[in-house]
Amino acid sequence: MENITTPGPTRYSDIELEEFRQLIQNKLDIARDEFAELSAVLNGSNSNDDNSGAYATMEDGAATLEKETVYQMAARQKKFMEQLEAALVRIGNKTYGICRATGKLIQKERLMAVPHTTLSMEAKLRQN
Template sequence: METTKTINSPFDEQTLQYFKELLLEKRREAEQQEAQVEENISNLNEADDADQSSIAHHMGDFGSDTEEKQLNYQFLERTRKYINQINDALQRIEDGTYGICKATGNPIAKGRLESVPHTRYSIEAKEQGLDHE
C-alpha cells in the first residue's frame, strides 16, 4: 500500500529543489565556518597551555585571549543554531510544509525565502512581532 505525502507548500517540485540546493549550500558554508571556529578555539586553548608554563605574561594578554575565546564560542553557538535552522528547513521541504508561515499559516513570499531560506515566518508575521517561539 503506497502512501502519498500531503504537500501544503505553495511551491512546485522544481522550486522546492531550488531551495533545497540553496539550503544545502548554505549548510556547507556554515559547517566550514563551524570547523574554522573550532580550530580557532583549539589553537587558543593550546596557546593558553603554553602561556601558563611561561613565567612572564601580562594581565592584558589574558583579558584579550579570554575575550577572543568568548567571541569564538558565541560565534560557534550562533553557527550551530543556524545549521539547525537550515536542517529544520530541509525537513520542512521533505514534509511538504516549506514556505508556509508558522505564525499565520499563509505562504511566505518567494523573495523572502531567497533572502532567508531557513525562515519559518512571513514578513507580515515578522512586522507584527509574531516571529518568536
C-alpha cells in the same frame, strides 16, 4: 453560475522546493565549514608560556575575551545550521515556505534572502 475564486497556491511546487533545497544545502555546507574553523580556533591556541607579570595577565584577559567572542560566534553558527537543517526537513515534508503564523505562502524573495525563516513579513512585522 457560481463564482469560485481560487485562493492561490497552498505550497511551493516540487521544482521550487528543489531550488530551495539546493540553496539551503549550499548555505549549510558553508556554515559547516565556518563552524569547523571556529571550533579549530577554540580547540587550538592555548600557549602563552613565555610571558611574565602584568603583561601576561593583560594577554590572558585579551585571549579570554577573544575566546569568548569566538565561542559566541560558534554558538550562533550552530543555531543557524540547526535552522537550515530544520528547513531541509520542512522541504522533505513539503511544508517549506508556509508561514507558521498565517498559514500563507512566504514570499519567494524572502525565502531566497532568509531561507530558514518560518514567518512571512506580515507575521514578522506583527510580532514586533
